[in-house]
Amino acid sequence: MKYIALLLLTSAMIENSHFLGAQGLEAVDLNSAWMDKIRELAPDEPEVKPAKVPSLLVFTLSTGYQHWVVPHTTAVLEVLSAKTGAFVMDQSADIQVFEDLKGYDAVLLNNNCSADERRDLFWDELGNNKDLTDNERERKAADLEKNLIEYVKHGGGLMVIHGGIVMQNNSPEFSKMVGGSFDYHPVQQEITVNLVEPGHTLVKAFEGQPLIHVDEPYFFNRAYFDYDFRPLLSMDASTLDSLKEEVENPVIYVSWIKRYGKGRVFYVSPSHNAQSFEDPRLLKYYLDGLQYITGDLNCDDTPLKQ
Numbered sequence: 001m002k003y004i005a006l007l008l009l010t011s012a013m014i015e016n017s018h019f020l021g022a023q024g025l026e027a028v029d030l031n032s033a034w035m036d037k038i039r040e041l042a043p044d045e046p047e048v049k050p051a052k053v054p055s056l057l058v059f060t061l062s063t064g065y066q067h068w069v070v071p072h073t074t075a076v077l078e079v080l081s082a083k084t085g086a087f088v089m090d091q092s093a094d095i096q097v098f099e100d101l102k103g104y105d106a107v108l109l110n111n112n113c114s115a116d117e118r119r120d121l122f123w124d125e126l127g128n129n130k131d132l133t134d135n136e137r138e139r140k141a142a143d144l145e146k147n148l149i150e151y152v153k154h155g156g157g158l159m160v161i162h163g164g165i166v167m168q169n170n171s172p173e174f175s176k177m178v179g180g181s182f183d184y185h186p187v188q189q190e191i192t193v194n195l196v197e198p199g200h201t202l203v204k205a206f207e208g209q210p211l212i213h214v215d216e217p218y219f220f221n222r223a224y225f226d227y228d229f230r231p232l233l234s235m236d237a238s239t240l241d242s243l244k245e246e247v248e249n250p251v252i253y254v255s256w257i258k259r260y261g262k263g264r265v266f267y268v269s270p271s272h273n274a275q276s277f278e279d280p281r282l283l284k285y286y287l288d289g290l291q292y293i294t295g296d297l298n299c300d301d302t303p304l305k306q
Helices: 002-015 032-041 070-084 095-099 121-126 134-153 162-166 172-178 201-206 222-226 274-278 280-293
Strands: 055-059 088-092 106-110 157-161 181-184 189-195 211-215 219-221 230-236 251-260 263-268
Touching (some): 032 070, 070 280, 095 121, 106 134, 106 280, 121 134, 134 157, 157 162, 172 222, 201 230, 211 280
Parallel strands (some): 055 106, 157 263
Antiparallel strands (some): 189 230
16 A cells, blocks of 8 residues: 555654654654554544545645655545545645646645745755756746646645645745745644634534644744634644744634635644544544535635635
């Protein structure tokens, strides 16, 4: 199965201490025992049976910080696909997939951190092609970003997991599409993630209770403050350690849904650690969010700020 290859990748990552945050949880072995646990915890069926099974592209490349949870997240998605039949998926770490996305109903960005300063993953990766001039590299990177933006604007679905928001972090239009940009995070710590609207369809998985887990508490900037999204999960900044600065509003949204043109977007910051997936509620939340972006699960996505 595909997760065997992911297991080998994870083992190599674990050997490199760069992938273990000093304050974070230790990396979990992506082995058959862990996969069996996730299979047992995953929902048996989707919230909505799709009339036509949608096709999902899972993009896994990072050019900046490498989150050790990336292969685990992809493996979780494979379990959800196989067990529920809610979607089928392809996985790629090749930016050329953004040349033509017409074959997919939705794209999922799995912790695609770009490098420092420029914060443009396409630009970073195209730097490996020494045949490109700087101008060609600039145009090509802009074209690939535009392809993704136009894809969503014209009806494609987009799910962005945790560090995936950093992929094009300095791009105003990418920020507008996703609902914000990454600012910073304090040290990893136990976070109580609250339900913004306990009766909302997409937080049904949590059964009215908060999610308490160890994570990087992400703070956001740029388009985030337009509040052009329907918030689903939040955290209370006043309860966190090691903040860079005091925040005027302690309620920080860490997951939301929104419309972008004809497309649907789902951002979910939880989680930086694979241990969080051992809570079956988070597995169902991911699946329900996926069904939202593919158009199978309808719910209220009216923006917070109208």
